[in-house]
Amino acid sequence: MHRTLILQKDHLLPLLRKLRKDNRVIAPVRNRFGDTFFTEIEDFDNAAIDLDQQPQTSLKSFFLPQSETLCRYVTGKHPESGALEYSFHAQVPVRTPTVYFGVRSCDLFAVMYTDLVFRRARERDIYYDRRRSDAVFISIGCARPFADCFCNATRSGPFLDMGFDLQLTDLGDRWFVQIGRPRGVRLIEEWPAFFTLASEADRKAQFQVELEARGLFRRHVHVDLAVKLLQEQPDHAAVFAELSRRCQDCGGCAYICPTCICFNIADLRLDEDGGERVRTWDACTFAGFTRMTGDCNPVDGETGRVRKRFLHKLLHDVQKHGRPSCVGCGRCVNMCFGGVDIIRCIEMLAAEGENGSGGRW
Amino acid sequence: MTFGSGAMTNSIAEIGEAQVILVSGSNTTETHPQIARRIYEGVDRGARLIVIDPRRTRLARHAHIHLQIRPGTDIPLLNGMMRCILDENLVDDLFVEMRTENFLALRDMLYRVDIAQCATLCGVDEEQLRLAARSYARAQRSVICYCLGVTQHVCGTANVRSYANLAMLTGHVEQEFTGVDPLRGQSNVQGACDMGALPGVLSGYQPVSDPSVRARFERAWRVELPTTPGLTVLDMTHGDGSSDDAGVRALYVMGENPALSDPDLGRVRATLAGLDFLVVADLFLTETARLADVVFPAASFAEKSGTITNSERRVQLMRQAIDPVGSSWPDHRIIIELSRRLGYAMNYQSPAEIMEEICMLTPIYGGMYHDRLDNGEGLQWPCPDRRHGSTQYLHKYSFTRGRGRFEPAGHVPPAEAAEEEFPYILVTGRVYHQYHTGTMTRRSDLANREYSRPLIEVHPDDARKLHLRSGLAARVVSRRGSCVFTVRVSERVAAGHLFATFHFAEAPVNLLTGSASDPVARCPEYKVCAVRIEREA
Ligand code: SF4
Numbered sequence: 001m002h003r004t005l006i007l008q009k010d011h012l013l014p015l016l017r018k019l020r021k022d023n024r025v026i027a028p029v030r031n032r033f034g035d036t037f038f039t040e041i042e043d044f045d046n047a048a049i050d051l052d053q054q055p056q057t058s059l060k061s062f063f064l065p066q067s068e069t070l071c072r073y074v075t076g077k078h079p080e081s082g083a084l085e086y087s088f089h090a091q092v093p094v095r096t097p098t099v100y101f102g103v104r105s106c107d108l109f110a111v112m113y114t115d116l117v118f119r120r121a122r123e124r125d126i127y128y129d130r131r132r133s134d135a136v137f138i139s140i141g142c143a144r145p146f147a148d149c150f151c152n153a154t155r156s157g158p159f160l161d162m163g164f165d166l167q168l169t170d171l172g173d174r175w176f177v178q179i180g181r182p183r184g185v186r187l188i189e190e191w192p193a194f195f196t197l198a199s200e201a202d203r204k205a206q207f208q209v210e211l212e213a214r215g216l217f218r219r220h221v222h223v224d225l226a227v228k229l230l231q232e233q234p235d236h237a238a239v240f241a242e243l244s245r246r247c248q249d250c251g252g253c254a255y256i257c258p259t260c261i262c263f264n265i266a267d268l269r270l271d272e273d274g275g276e277r278v279r280t281w282d283a284c285t286f287a288g289f290t291r292m293t294g295d296c297n298p299v300d301g302e303t304g305r306v307r308k309r310f311l312h313k314l315l316h317d318v319q320k321h322g323r324p325s326c327v328g329c330g331r332c333v334n335m336c337f338g339g340v341d342i343i344r345c346i347e348m349l350a351a352e353g354e355n356g357s358g359g360r361w
Numbered sequence: 362m363t364f365g366s367g368a369m370t371n372s373i374a375e376i377g378e379a380q381v382i383l384v385s386g387s388n389t390t391e392t393h394p395q396i397a398r399r400i401y402e403g404v405d406r407g408a409r410l411i412v413i414d415p416r417r418t419r420l421a422r423h424a425h426i427h428l429q430i431r432p433g434t435d436i437p438l439l440n441g442m443m444r445c446i447l448d449e450n451l452v453d454d455l456f457v458e459m460r461t462e463n464f465l466a467l468r469d470m471l472y473r474v475d476i477a478q479c480a481t482l483c484g485v486d487e488e489q490l491r492l493a494a495r496s497y498a499r500a501q502r503s504v505i506c507y508c509l510g511v512t513q514h515v516c517g518t519a520n521v522r523s524y525a526n527l528a529m530l531t532g533h534v535e536q537e538f539t540g541v542d543p544l545r546g547q548s549n550v551q552g553a554c555d556m557g558a559l560p561g562v563l564s565g566y567q568p569v570s571d572p573s574v575r576a577r578f579e580r581a582w583r584v585e586l587p588t589t590p591g592l593t594v595l596d597m598t599h600g601d602g603s604s605d606d607a608g609v610r611a612l613y614v615m616g617e618n619p620a621l622s623d624p625d626l627g628r629v630r631a632t633l634a635g636l637d638f639l640v641v642a643d644l645f646l647t648e649t650a651r652l653a654d655v656v657f658p659a660a661s662f663a664e665k666s667g668t669i670t671n672s673e674r675r676v677q678l679m680r681q682a683i684d685p686v687g688s689s690w691p692d693h694r695i696i697i698e699l700s701r702r703l704g705y706a707m708n709y710q711s712p713a714e715i716m717e718e719i720c721m722l723t724p725i726y727g728g729m730y731h732d733r734l735d736n737g738e739g740l741q742w743p744c745p746d747r748r749h750g751s752t753q754y755l756h757k758y759s760f761t762r763g764r765g766r767f768e769p770a771g772h773v774p775p776a777e778a779a780e781e782e783f784p785y786i787l788v789t790g791r792v793y794h795q796y797h798t799g800t801m802t803r804r805s806d807l808a809n810r811e812y813s814r815p816l817i818e819v820h821p822d823d824a825r826k827l828h829l830r831s832g833l834a835a836r837v838v839s840r841r842g843s844c845v846f847t848v849r850v851s852e853r854v855a856a857g858h859l860f861a862t863f864h865f866a867e868a869p870v871n872l873l874t875g876s877a878s879d880p881v882a883r884c885p886e887y888k889v890c891a892v893r894i895e896r897e898a
Contacts, residue, residue, distance in 0.1 A: 033737050245422060246401065248390045248793060249811070266806045280807060288810040295832050337398035338390070339405070 004198040004206075005177040005188065007168070012175065015194045017044050019099045019187075023136070026062065027101040028055040038062070038100070051102055054146045058107045058258030058329065059100060063114065063131045066255075067280045068093075070127065070265065074274040088277070092126055097134040103164075105157030106149070106327040108139045110258030112163050113325050117261060127279075136183045139164040143213050148330030150221040150343065156327040158213045169206045176206040219330070219343065223314070226346040227324060229353050230315040237303070239348045244306040246338030247285060253332040253341065254283030254309065259325045262289070284308045310345045370540035371504065371754045372673045372741065377402035379539070380500040383493075385413040385435065385524065386510020386888075389420050391793040393544050396506065396672070409500070411493045413438065414510060415788060416860060417853045426493045429855055432788055432889045433514050433775035434483040439523040440771075441479030442494035443530055444471045451498035453532030461529050463767040470769035482772065484855075498531045505533075508544045509790075513887040516773035517879040529765045540754060545672040547797070548662075552670030555726070555742070556719070561590035565723035581722055584705070593883035594619070598629045599876050611638040615692060616659065620648040621798040621866055624874040624885040625841055642695055647800050648866055658689040665691035667712045668734065670742075674752070676729050677739035775889035776877030779857065783839060783891035785823070787859045789874060790888075795864035803864070815868035817846035818860040819894070824850045827894060834897040837861070839890050842872035845897050859894060863887075 007015065016025055020041070029039040030050035038055050041047045071090045078085045111132075118128035142149070142158035151157030160167060165184030169176040176198060179185055188195055198206075230236070254260035264282040269275035282289060285306060290299040299305055317325040332341040376382060376399035390397040397420065404410050404423060412424035413435070421427040430438055446452060447468065457464050480487035497503050505528055511520045525534075525541055533539040545551045557564040567574040575586045597609050598619045612633070623629045633639060633652050641650040642657035650656045662669075664685040670676045685691070690698075693715060697707045709715050713731040720727055727745040734740060741751040779786050794811035795802045802808040817837060819829055829835055831850045836843055837859065846861055846868050854860045861870045873892060878885040 245419070246390075248394060248397075248419065250394065250793070264807060264810075268806070278806075282807065286807070286811055288807075288813075337394045338401060 003179050004203060005179070005195040006171075006198050006202055007175040007177050007195055009173055009175060011194050013044060013049075015191060016041070016099075016101060018191055018194075020044070022097060024096055024098040025101060026098060028053070049102065051140060054104065054149075054329070054331075055107075056331075057256065058110055058331070059103065060110070060114070060258050060261070062098075062100075063111070063128050064118075064261055064263070064281070067278060068127065069276045070279050071277045072274065073267070073277060076273075093130045095130050095134050097136075099136045099138060101138045103137055103139045104142055104329075105139060105160045106151045106154075106329040107258055108137055108160065108163050109151075109156035109327045110329070111137070113259050113321075113327070114261050116321060136165045136187065137163070138166045138168065141167055141169045141210060141213070143170050143209050145213065145217050146330065147218060148333040148343070149328060150217060150219050150223070150330060151328035152214055152217050153221045153223040154324060154326050154328035159210050169209055171202065171205050171209065174202075176202055221328070221343050221346050222350045223324060223326070223328070223346060225353065226349045227314050227318055229349050230311065231318070234311060234315055236349060236352060239345070239352055240303045240307040240310070242348065243310075243340050243345055244303045247302075247306045247336075247340045248338060249285060249287060249305070250337075251281075251283035251286055252335045252337075254285060255281055256331045256335045258329060258331075259313070259327060260284075260309075284312065306340065310342065313342060314346075369542040369545070369673050370534060371542055372675075373399055375540075375754065376400060376504055376506065376542075377406070379403050379408055379502045379504040381409045381411065381497050381503040383411045383413070383497055383503065383505045384420060384424075385505065385507040386512075387420075387506060387508030387544055388414070388416070388418045388510075388790060389506070389508070389544070390418070392508065392546070392791055393672075396544055400506075409496050411497065415855060415858060416790075417855075426489055426496070428483070428485045428489060428493060430483040430485055431855075432786055432858070433516070433886075434772070435511060435514075435520045436516060436523050436770050437474075437479040437772045438483045438485065438490065439527050440471060440474045441476045441483070441490050442497070443467070443527055444474045444476050444479075445491045445494040446498045446527075446530060447471050449495065449498075451495065452530055456532035457530065460535070460765055461767060462764045463769075467526060467530070467767040467769045470771070497527070497533075502536075502539055503528075503531065503533045504539055505541045506544055507542070509546065510888060512543075512879075512882070512884050514773075514884075514889065515776050515877050515879055515886045516770070517884045517886075518881040519768075519770035519773060522768040523770050525765070526767050526769070529767060534765070536754075543672070548671070549669045551672060551674065552668065552676070555670055555723075560593050563722075564719060565725045567723075578722060581718065594623070595876060595878055595883050595885055598623045598632055599625065610636060611640075612636055613640045613642075614649055614653075615642045616644075618643070618647040618649045618798040618800060620652060621869055622863060622871065623876075624871050624887060625876040626869055626871040627842055628876065629871075642692060643800065644689070645800050645804065647798065657695050658687060659695065660685040660689045660691045664689065665693075665712075667691075667693070668716065668729075668731075668739075674741045675739050676726070676734060676742060676744075678731060678734040776875055776886055777840075777889060777891040779891050783893050785857060785859050785892050785894055787837065787839070787861065787870075787873060787890045787892045788854070788888050789861055789863055789870050789890075792862050792864070795862065797864065799864045799866070812864075815844070815846045815861065815865035815870070816849045817894070818849050818851040818854045820854050820856040820858065821850050821852060822856045823859075824848070827896065829894075829896060835894050836897040837873060837892050837894050839873035839875075839892045841875065844868040844870060844872055859892065 019025055025041050026038050027041055028036050028050050030036045030048040036050045036053045036055050037057060038059060069091045071088045073086050073088050076085050118125040145158055162180060164180040167178040179188060262282045262284055263279050265279050267275060268278050287301050291297045299308060313326045314324050326342050333343055373396055382400055382403050389400060410424045411426045412421040413428045413430060414421055415430055415432045477487055480490050505524050507524055514520060528534045528541045562568055563574060563578055569590055579586055619629055620633060639653045640655045641653040642659040643650050644659055644661050662679060663682045666681045667679055668676050669679050693712060700707045716731050720729055724745055725743040728747045728749045729740055729744055743752050792812050794808045817835060829848045831848055833848045834845055835848045836845050863870045874887055874890045876885055
């Protein structure tokens with residue numbers, strides 16, 4: 001079967017409507033306040049699918065919700081000894097076939113990264129796995145990167161070679177469709193009427209779009225250089241000290257980041273007889289993330305926290321997985337009110353590498 | 362009062378464009394992060410940052426000049442700065458001439474001020490004081506942001522007037538990127554004040570004492586209104602609890618937790634206990650609600666619709682996101698039902714209908730209809746009618762009250778000074794991960810983990826003297842009570858000062874604070890109280 005097809009733009013909505021019959025369909029939708037989020041579409045006639053803005057949040061929360069109940073627990077007395085006894089009742093999510101439409105390359109790449117953590121071999125996180133198992137990704141190659149994007153520098157876009165089920169490229173009146181993983185093949189086989197074969201001219205046009213997209217990045221972020229500098233020596237005390245001066249410990253960068261997936265588990269007592277065990281997002285920039293009993297904290301209260309997050313993204317994951325775990329989505333750039341974002345970090349490291357002195361704001 | 366209206370004169374975004382940003386008594390990065398964003402933005406564009414604060418806050422560390430004054434010495438500091446401005450001919454004469462009144466009184470007062478003496482009194486370097494005065498006065502666009510560190514003093518009103526004096530003297534009001542901006546606290550505290558949740562005014566700051574104002578409201582409500590101002594919170598919660606006719610006998614508290622947040626808690630609790638009847642409406646069973654005869658479970662912001670007004674006078678529409686949890690009701694529904702049972706049938710179908718009445722009766726909100734606010738960003742008052750847009754900054758061509766009036770002020774020492782038995786000054790405030798009395802944040806696992814215990818900040822020199830280390834328990838005693846905190850040795854406070862928050866019911870710091878308050882605003886002096894600190898076994 002040919003790996004490239006054409007989907008007329010007019011036929012996109014009808015196709016999604018078909019897919020909706022057996023799946024949840026999730027796509028970037030602009031709400032009435034002008035903000036775009038990935039949203040489940042139930043009513044195709046009244047949903048404003050928005051492919052012109054970057055969705056404000058990534059897909060992270062669909063697989064790892066900001067807060068989820070892992071199990072309920074009930075306390076009781078042991079029938080003989082009378083000792084306090086806990087019984088647990090797991091709350092495992094049901095598998096729901098879902099089509100994620102309009103996912104940008106960076107966000108899809110981020111899912112591949114989180115898969116590495118939660119779905120590796122036998123060490124599967126059942127909660128993540130259940131949500132993730134029946135997902136189909138129809139991604140969109142970015143013909144026009146957004147203002148703070150730098151996926152070209154993290155090599156997670158603007159177009160992908162793998163990871164998607166279908167990848168679409170905007171050719172004006174039609175979508176150019178590349179088929180990736182088996183689910184993409186199956187989708188095409190199930191709804192063949194929507195697709196026609198791509199011509200040589202289509203392929204050329206697609207190549208052209210992809211080529212041009214690479215030239216359209218407004219930010220030039222030297223990710224490789226920063227990685228190299230950190231590999232040479234991970235200290236860079238001056239840079240991290242300067243960055244930390246403005247970090248107020250809010251965790252916003254980690255919450256918005258598609259590849260920050262640290263979590264906390266806590267028991268929430270609801271009444272006399274029991275409660276819930278809840279997993280919530282956490283962030284390594286919180287001092288409490290590493291604080292131990294007796295107030296001892298192996299990571300210092302100011303610089304250590306901030307350094308940890310950037311080193312994880314740019315050094316530790318390179319050591320572990322062979323590439324940085326920042327996917328260049330640029331979301332943390334506007335999130336931090338102090339401006340402590342990854343681009344600033346990389347720029348400061350690069351500046352320090354150049355003139356030898358500590359980075360300045 | 363000096364300009365004629367109580368709100369931020371500018372918009373938040375303008376702060377980023379100022380050339381000099383003077384921040385006083387505000388731990389902005391912890392309590393107003395989105396305003397801190399603009400301050401950082403300004404600094405990155407080259408603005409000079411002057412911070413006046415007894416504590417070395419994060420913002421103070423970024424300041425070009427940090428005037429680490431003794432708590433309660435804003436007035437001598439500002440008088441010193443203004444004297445310097447006068448001496449060096451940096452007064453904006455044209456502005457003073459055209460737009461203000463009572464300048465001579467200020468000038469005469471300033472001629473009696475000695476800058477060196479002021480600096481000593483405030484505990485700051487004289488040259489730094491002069492530097493701050495010069496950069497503030499010389500820049501074309503200078504803005505002042507202040508917060509509770511300025512107002513929560515016995516001389517809070519005079520403090521604010523002094524900042525206004527400084528701004529008027531140098532012509533730094535009534536234009537974009539200048540002005541005097543109080544940073545308001547809780548998300549809708551500005552809205553609450555706008556709606557007349559103050560003793561002397563009806564909505565939109567219309568005085569109760571004005572018969573024509575009363576007449577308008579009486580026509581709308583078909584009742585007769587009292588002619589005299591009501592009581593301030595402090596008067597309500599610090600009564601003697603006796604049943605003489607002047608005392609408050611019953612209280613209806615909505616979303617407040619005076620049993621933890623008001624000063625001199627011993628007295629507050631006695632007053633609450635002495636009431637005949639206490640009703641509390643809140644999200645959770647707070648310390649105050651536990652004392653109540655009747656508790657109404659109230660709906661949270663996510664469970665109701667309405668508007669919120671922020672620091673920059675922006676009225677924003679808030680829409681219900683989830684159904685009320687449990688048996689909770691939105692506040693307006695509670696009030697309507699209560700009123701009906703008390704024999705006055707209120708009949709409003711929706712918050713939008715209530716807003717229509719607000720628009721009708723409140724000139725500054727005249728055009729704030731829900732359908733207009735549904736534009737993504739709301740509107741800034743004054744907005745007198747439907748044709749009127751947002752007002753970005755106030756006092757454009759003239760002050761609300763006509764001319765801005767200089768109100769010279771002299772130093773008013775705090776109600777308590779450090780002395781032999783109570784040699785330390787305790788300053789109270791807030792931290793990033795907790796909110797007020799913790800009604801909500803202390804129920805959030807993560808927020809609570811980040812700041813889980815009542816801490817007291819002690820300067821390293823004092824810690825050495827007192828044999829205190831971080832992590833040890835210490836008892837702090839004032840004339841009114843005592844509480845136990847965990848010590849955190851920190852250079853954020855100056856030697857001789859201590860800092861604690863009021864978020865924790867385990868160590869209710871307001872058992873220590875006094876109820877001395879500003880005579881005009883009746884805002885209590887949370888920021889200064891004399892204490893001693895000793896190691897707790
Ligand atoms: S670090 Fe910032 S730019 Fe990189 S993936 Fe996370 S949010 Fe996006």
